[in-house]
Amino acid sequence: MSLREERLQLFLGAASLAFDRFAKAPESRRSIGQFFAALEQPGIMRAGEGSRLPVCAQLDVALAADPSYDLSLARLIEAFKGIEPMLEWRRRTKYDHTAGDNFVDGHANAMIVGPGGLEERNDLWLGVTLLAPHVRYPDHEHAPEEVYLVLSEGEFQQGEGDWFSPGIGGSFYNIPGIKHAMRSVDTPLFAFWALLAERPH
Ligand SMILES: [Fe+2]
Structure with missing residues (x-):
């Protein structure tokens, strides 16, 4: 059995507990159950330092939320701080008119597990999005199903539905x-997403 690097293992353990605690919908629970079961098998970890984008200056504010009312969220944020220096923050290259004017410099994504991620693999994608205040991320879609865990204020839309605010957790x-x-609204938006790219048989 190969072991993961300690900080990544700590983070993935914290993510598993937090998703399990906050994902309530039956489809979410099934998806994250499959996701974290498959994640027990480690992939290949990329070596080297991470890289930031200008919007990462918002991280301090985004990570300063005080979720001390819930230990699993507090641990998730602390564990994320441990891996953040290893992440490669990137811009989304594909977007259309639905993106806000300030989108390009107002956002960054980091793949933690998945294609191009800190842990390289194709079957599972676990990543994070950071938006500066008042940034509209473009409409997008993808074949894999997805469960979000939101760690900040901010609004989301599915299909043509109304915008909604999941809140922290x-x-x-x-x-x-x-x-x-x-x-995002008046503060940075910070959210994790877990995609089951290849459903286990
Ligand atoms: Fe997505």
């Missing part, structure tokens, strides 16, 4: 292929 499920979007 909020979680929701995106069915495969559904169009979805997010936008």
